[in-house]
Amino acid sequence: MISPIVRKLVFISLLLSLGMTACRHQPLLPNGGATVSANCSTDTVYFVNDVLPLLQSNCAMSGCHDNATAADGVRMTNYANILDEVKPGNAGDSKLYKVIIRTDNERMPPPPRSAFTTAQKALIQKWINQGARNNSCLNRCNAAVFTYAGAVRPLLDGKCVGCHSSASPSGGVNLSDYTNTRTWALNGRLYGSIAHQTGFSPMPKNAAKLSDCEIQQVQQWIQAGALNN
Numbered sequence: 335m336i337s338p339i340v341r342k343l344v345f346i347s348l349l350l351s352l353g354m355t356a357c358r359h360q361p362l363l364p365n366g367g368a369t370v371s372a373n374c375s376t377d378t379v380y381f382v383n384d385v386l387p388l389l390q391s392n393c394a395m396s397g398c399h400d401n402a403t404a405a406d407g408v409r410m411t412n413y414a415n416i417l418d419e420v421k422p423g424n425a426g427d428s429k430l431y432k433v434i435i436r437t438d439n440e441r442m443p444p445p446p447r448s449a450f451t452t453a454q455k456a457l458i459q460k461w462i463n464q465g466a467r468n469n470s471c472l473n474r475c476n477a478a479v480f481t482y483a484g485a486v487r488p489l490l491d492g493k494c495v496g497c498h499s500s501a502s503p504s505g506g507v508n509l510s511d512y513t514n515t516r517t518w519a520l521n522g523r524l525y526g527s528i529a530h531q532t533g534f535s536p537m538p539k540n541a542a543k544l545s546d547c548e549i550q551q552v553q554q555w556i557q558a559g560a561l562n563n
């Protein structure tokens with residue numbers, strides 16, 4: 335006979351372990367807990383829209399700062415992990431910012447990978463100085479805009495080129511310039527991968543699927559001939 339107290343204890347510990355499993359899965363939700371604004375302010379840098387995709391695509395690849403490798407104990411995979419390398423409000427004193435502005439071999443991402451551009455460094459700096467918040471906004475993507483320069487290039491630079499540069503083209507795919515991107519657009523693999531179609535590797539790898547609006551922009555650009563417009 336199991337006493338009611340033992341039964342109660344077993345039940346409670348079951349509940350606890352279920353709760354702990356849920357917590358352990360939490361980091362897989364990249365924008366878990368973000369404060370969402372309906373409108374994007376042009377003065378604000380948004381973690382979920384701007385910073386997370388940049389760090390995931392330039393730092394969180396296998397062999398570097400994904401959860402499995404965690405080189406130097408650093409994981410650039412979600413808000414909580416990224417915040418470990420940041421002093422909110424003080425970019426100059428934040429390890430994340432200090433390593434991306436280095437000019438020697440210790441710079442991140444390390445050579446031969448490209449350094450972040452001046453604009454990308456400024457974006458990360460501004461996000462930290464604005465308090466390094468876990469924020470997100472909704473209305474920035476406009477499906478009616480689907481030119482290469484106006485929609486496709488910024489999307490690829492922000493979410494893909496870290497893994498698909500000319501120096502390190504994952505899977506042999508270089509998306510860092512127009513000519514190469516056009517090849518992957520016209521052979522169907524660019525759309526197949528971002529739309530998560532069967533038979534294609536789902537992209538961006540280890541990150542949230544692009545929004546329907548972003549996928550539509552790429553699709554419409556390809557359907558219109560993948561022009562350099």
Ligand code: HEC
Nearest residue numbers: 391395493494497504505507523524527534535537538539
């Ligand atoms: C963290 C690294 C990473 C990011 C970010 C990433 N990719 Fe990839 N991509 C890969 C790797 C690695 C492969 C090779 C296949 C595999 O391992 O899944 C690949 C393969 C591909 C392929 C070939 C797929 C196929 O089935 O033939 C395309 C196209 C592609 N990526 C496009 C993109 C686009 C577009 C983005 C941004 C929206 C992106 N990738 C973001 C790492 C990445």
